[in-house]
Amino acid sequence: MPRSGAKPAIPFVIWLLVVVSLVRWRQGSIYSGGADPVVVIKALIQCVALLVAVVVLIRTRERQPLGGRSLGLLLLIVAVSAIGAYAQGNTEASAVLAIRVVLLAATVIVVLLSFPARLAVTSLLAAMAVVGAFSAITGLGLMLSGGRLGGGIPPLSPNDIASLCGLPALGVLHEIVHGRASGRLLVIFAGLSGLVLATGSRTAIFALVAAMLVVLLQVRRPPIAVAAMVLVAVPAIFAIIAYTPTLANIVNRGDSASLVTLNSRTISWEAVLEIPFDTWERWVGSGLSVKQIAVLGQYWDEQVFDSSWISALAQAGLVGAALLALWVARTSWDSLRTPQLGTFTNGALLFILFRSVTENGLVDASVDFVVFFTLSVLLEKASARPFHPADHGPVGPKDHLAKAP
Template sequence: MAKAFGRRPDAPAVPFIVWLLAVTSLVAWRQGVIYEGGADPVVVAKALIQCVALLIAAVMLVRTPIRQPLGGRTLGLLLFIVTVSVVGAYAQGNTVASVVLAVRILLLTATVVMVLRACPPKVVLKTLLAAMAVVGAVSAVTGMGEMLSGGRLGGGIPPLTPNDIALLCGLPALGILHEAVHGRSGVRLLAVSAGLAGLVLATGSRTAIFALAAAIVMVLLHMRRPPVQVAAAVLVAVPVIFAVAAYTTTLSNILNRADSASLVTLNSRTISWEAVLAIPFDTLQRWLGAGLSVKQIAVVGQYWDKQVFDSSWISTLAQAGVVGLVLLAVWTARTVWDSLRTPRLGRFTNAALLFILIRSVTENGLVDASVDFVVFFTLSVLLERASTSPGPFPAAAYGPSGSAAKAPSERVPAG
């Protein structure tokens, strides 16, 4: 640990621990529970883990001799959205729970910023994806029982939903594939990527499966001279995928799974969306929202009283109003633009953002204490810096070596 802190600022062990603790504190430890204020053993335990991650990140930053430069646009947009949501919560009498969640997001943001300042970009991304894969794979393996009995793959320890597992396994699978197509990973890691993608398929999460497929195509489109093992894997995968789709019921089971009539499908999601969109424009709630703790809304004409939003965009509209939604749209558009105009880094970030943004339509998390937020914020900050750097930052930081040592102009001495 001391060696990683002091003599090797780019050592992956410490940032991996930070990410592992952060991801563990962010994923659900129990299902069907929406935070509405107060404290219980689970809330306290998750808060303590997040604080430990923040402390380790702070020590790592203090002991790192080379600081990575970062921009301020992404952080500024996030602070504006959170501030708007807090003001809206105060106006709606929903202050305490929303302020707690706002503080948690800010502490999480501080942790991410410290890691980004202390570590080279490639180390940041690799360790983050590795931590996600560990948590997702452990949850999936310990939750195989339900899938073997004919259900979707859900989590055991921790008890994640299929959609959560799809996120935690999907992005690492994409990251390994990206490394493979550019000749930076071997057959074993390629097999790990295939295994993680298989876990995503087993979840039956339709949006995530579609998003991962589109992201994989995006990664392959950036491929120029594929390594032999990648070309062989593609040649084997194409007929296998065709056979599975044409001669088995896998595809039809995913599209028409047994829980299609449940409250988590697109049809029921649109009920809450319509309720949020129906908030009058002449109310303060429409423009500033009602706070970050608002995760569901009352519905009428159904046999249930409340419906969760299940969309990052609808959630933002409900939590931070039209003002917050516009800010998020600007943030997203600028991040995508930065990715498109940063070709070397964009080979991965284009696909990763495609995966995240497709999921954001039917999943919460872009502005929340969640893994989605951590990934989106991290990519946004890295892209902001890479796209505005006048020097060799993108090539040096994200090249095959993954070291920032080739860019002396980007070195910022500690203190």
């Protein structure tokens, strides 16, 4: 299968299987080991995705060059967490999650070897949008009854829907401002952005706004239609913020209980930060299956971390958190110094990393991990060799993610 003959439907199907296998099929459950029908079915779907990707790779005559730094750092983090899990007697559940993360990384690598960067990324964003929008549409009843927009099928949380729809909205905005403005794209952008707003997910909303500003600020010669829309949108948004309670409603979400959400999170953060330095748990963590910690002085016994960085400290200790920080810093630097990719990845990484402070998933069996790992590998590839127009990736800021390979 030559590079120019890649069929867009193939990577989309692979990514769709991956996303379906990663999103929550039931709320309020944290994997702690063992197997049940849901766990088995999701594992089978993930394996099918990898199998399809491998078959495609075998049939691909011309493969994309990739580096190995991102995969190496990931394997180091997983290895450190495995040592911590063994030291804490938490091997079974952590081993299952470690295997899932490694298989996800393998799937990403195989897809990126088989397909051009632009096709791989846009297909991933499309799969995320389909799952997120379908869940949101089937869950409109919750919002109509006065709550936040949650999922129906699958029963995703508002934060999950915001995550799945936010990055695709950013990708569509990138297409629009880099020369492919059309009525269809504008409708898709408005729809995805509206779904994110309807979830009331404060972190995702603010992260998406910041990411959109980054994308817009990098446009050197915006199309006239896009410039006109921005000139109209800026005063309109200012008026909405200044003269309506919209911003206050997003921050407060209409109930006083939501104001203590961050405080509840910091309870678990403090518990993790107070782990003694003279323990294995402090240095190498307790394994990838650790998602919550016992807390004292509250009317509940355990608190979920709700932060990728606190999770890294608990799961892989100071060693794993330092490796993750190095990985994030290097990927961000690669994005900033690679303008052909950076016109999209700067904003996308900001969205992911902004949310990583108060949400889990940066190194986990999650969609956020798949996106971050995909962008990290692609940026590593782009920064490791001179850019050449013959590559079937972005051919310049105006054409990145906007021109068919």
